[in-house]
Amino acid sequence: MGEVIVVTSGKGGVGKTTTTANIGTGLAALGHKVVLVDADIGLRNLDVVLGLENRIVYDIVDATSGNCRLRQAIIRDKHLEGLHLLPAAQTKDKTAVSTDQMEELCDELKREFEYVLVDCPAGIEQGFKNAIAGADKSIVVTTPEVSAVRDADRIIGLLEAAELRDPKLVINRLRVRMVKAGDMMSIDDMLDILAIDLLGVVPEDDQVVISTNKGEPVVVDEKSLSGQAYRNIVKRIKGEDVPLMDMDNDSGLITTLRRLIGLK
């Protein structure tokens, strides 16, 4: 029996879809059988981030309304054997799936897949309620900004009210240089305020945009810092104890000198 993990944030655009795609791809790359469920009905995104937009025939609403069998709506990835996608409907809205249907769907999926990752829409309305309906665990994504952290706090309250205890935090788009200059909240600042466990930290990285352009999640890019960050998150989801990586790629002369004389 697999587990259902929902990826939430409250505020839009902070990286839920990117996180879902990378964790899913990372798990599949390690040989797991994974299905990603795009619950952002009306704003289908996960398919393009995964590069699977040309393969969609049926979608989640077709599957839950009996228009097709669930099996028919699930798409296989081109490269990774274990990776699958259940795409969102693009022409319907968030009320096209009910919470009961979502629960049933998740139950059915976790009988067949080891990991079921649900990409939640922004907001706290019906789309959010549906997305978390069948979840066993939850991830909250935030960026180091006042509005995003505030919304994350709200979401954590709602998740706990829905009996989804112990949500795990992903801090996305951290800029080490700004944190050092005192112009961006640090990891500790956010953990202090939100008081939940940290699942991982992903730096701001052009490579995320480049990979998304190509439809190949950055987690498979061995060289990128963000890819490494996602690979670490994947390991932590599997229960491994992986320390936070050093995101300080600032190897300027002064830093090197400081390091040499032991100032760091």
Place this chain on the structure above:
Amino acid sequence: MIEFLSRVFGKDNTSKDVAKERLRLVLVHDRANVSPQMLHSLKADMIKVISKYMEIDEEALEVNLNSEDSQVALVANIPIKKMKRASND
């Protein structure tokens, strides 16, 4: 320039400190809003405790969160009907 100087002299007002402080304040309110039940049960508990010492107007009792510049305060307005007689037996 002042910002730069105070940073050099280690004063706590980098923009991230401002962000953190604003967040802290706004969350006091948000979190209280997530559960109006919380204020409600706080009210009930206060009535229980205060009633040991004086008779209060439960209907008129008001409990609110007020925020001024840099802090949030719990403000209670509790009309007293009658004081209980000190019974030091």
